[in-house]
Amino acid sequence: MNKIFSSIIVLSALLFTMVSCGDKLLTTEEVTQKVEEAYDAQIEGLEEELTEECQEKFDNLVVTLRDSILLTMEAEAE
Numbered sequence: 816m817n818k819i820f821s822s823i824i825v826l827s828a829l830l831f832t833m834v835s836c837g838d839k840l841l842t843t844e845e846v847t848q849k850v851e852e853a854y855d856a857q858i859e860g861l862e863e864e865l866t867e868e869c870q871e872k873f874d875n876l877v878v879t880l881r882d883s884i885l886l887t888m889e890a891e892a893e
Contacts, residue, residue: 818861826853 830846841849 819857822853822857826850 830841830849
């Protein structure tokens with residue numbers, strides 16, 4: 816969540832700089848388009864990151880559960 820919040824702040828600062836540096840100001844539609852493009856790019860990156868994190872947690876959970884089952888079976892065999 817902090818990444819999204821900080822990205823929005825950086826994007827806002829960038830857009831403010833772009834709007835204030837130049838003779839021609841961006842129209843509302845142009846600003847909206849740039850914000851949407853940046854947002855979409857961030858969402859794609861975030862989706863990949865979260866998918867990798869979820870897969871890693873799932874893999875760890877499977878290994879932990881497998882080890883638990885094996886320990887239980889060994890204890891019952893003794």
